[in-house]
Amino acid sequence: MRTLDRITAILDIVAASPGTGPAVVARQINLPLPTVSRLMRSLAQRRYLQPEGQANGYGLGSRLLELSYAARPTHLLQLLVPEMEKLRDAVEETVSLHVRAGDQRICICEVQSGKSIRRVVPVGFVVPLHFGATGLVLLAFTAPAFQSAYINGLALSDDAERELRAELALVRKQGWAMAEGSWNSGIAGVAAPIQHHESVVASLAVSGPIFRWNRAAMMEHVEHIAAAARRASAGLSGVPLAHAG
Numbered sequence: 001m002r003t004l005d006r007i008t009a010i011l012d013i014v015a016a017s018p019g020t021g022p023a024v025v026a027r028q029i030n031l032p033l034p035t036v037s038r039l040m041r042s043l044a045q046r047r048y049l050q051p052e053g054q055a056n057g058y059g060l061g062s063r064l065l066e067l068s069y070a071a072r073p074t075h076l077l078q079l080l081v082p083e084m085e086k087l088r089d090a091v092e093e094t095v096s097l098h099v100r101a102g103d104q105r106i107c108i109c110e111v112q113s114g115k116s117i118r119r120v121v122p123v124g125f126v127v128p129l130h131f132g133a134t135g136l137v138l139l140a141f142t143a144p145a146f147q148s149a150y151i152n153g154l155a156l157s158d159d160a161e162r163e164l165r166a167e168l169a170l171v172r173k174q175g176w177a178m179a180e181g182s183w184n185s186g187i188a189g190v191a192a193p194i195q196h197h198e199s200v201v202a203s204l205a206v207s208g209p210i211f212r213w214n215r216a217a218m219m220e221h222v223e224h225i226a227a228a229a230r231r232a233s234a235g236l237s238g239v240p241l242a243h244a245g
Contacts, residue, residue: 006031006039011060014049017149018103019057052153059153060102077109080194080232084111084204087228091221093208096121097194099201100138103150104128108202119187119207130154130164132184133177133191134205140171141193141200176226178218186210190218192229196236204229 009029014020026036040058043049052059077097084095088111097109107125112118129139129150139147147168151161171177180188189207193200206225207213 003039006035007043010036010039010043011048011064014058015060015102016143016146018059019052019149019153021056021058023056064102079235080202080204081109081111083228083232083235084109087111087204087206087225088113090224091206093206093213094119094121096134096205096207098134098138098191098203098205100129100142101126103153105135105138105203113208117209117212119189119209119213121205121207127183132182132187132205132207133179133189134203134207136167136171136177136179137191137193137203137205138200140168140177176222176229178215178222180210180215188213188215188218190222190225192226193233194229194236195233201236204232 006029010025013025013028017024022037022040023033025040026033029036037056040049044051044058044061047061047063049058050061051057080097084097088095092113092115094113095111096107098105098107100106104126105128107121107123110121110123112120127135129135129142139150142150151164154161154164156164167177176190176192178188178190186209187207188210189205191203191205194202194204204225206218206221
């Protein structure tokens with residue numbers, strides 16, 4: 001196995017199971033433990049990995065987030081910005097677009113509300129996946145192995161873990177997520193998945209100050225948001241946006 005193959009194999013394993021240590025990786029790719037330990041330390045020094053969890057575990061590092069943002073899909077933005085602007089005008093709150101990068105989500109586009117008091121979501125803004133409606137949408141549609149590894153890495157209580165798993169199952173069933181003050185007490189949001197064929201590639205979110213964008217207001221507009229995400233998904237698949245429901 002060449003060096004590049006070793007590095008990509010290590011990153012793939014850590015992406016699927018955050019907190020994995022060199023011993024587990026070495027067994028999976030059939031390489032000596034000292035070799036894998038050295039490579040993982042080198043990747044951590046360059047911020048492609050970061051120490052995480054117990055037993056010398058690692059997660060994906062911030063350098064991958066930077067590269068993910070630098071390589072953000074400009075064709076996706078060109079297609080979706082008009083749809084985001086239409087949605088912003090309809091709901092009068094900030095609309096943002098997020099993609100998953102490892103165990104975090106990153107904002108790649110924002111269309112701000114015109115109101116004087118509004119939510120601001122800076123491009124490049126990074127948050128763990130389980131925080132907020134936006135991240136729940138992305139986490140809900142990840143592969144089961146990644147999702148289980150991510151949840152296990154949170155070290156939640158049994159009740160909290162059951163609640164999170166039930167919430168993710170509900171998101172998958174209804175096709176959208178809603179959260180009020182889940183990580184910022186003054187903010188609420190609704191998000192829906194954007195798909196390219198069968199894969200969820202982004203989360204379309206509408207967020208605002210909770211005194212105005214509360215559950216009642218969000219429920220009034222949730223179908224508009226879900227429909228916008230469906231139109232965007234259809235557009236990515238080559239169906240004209242105007243023909244998607």
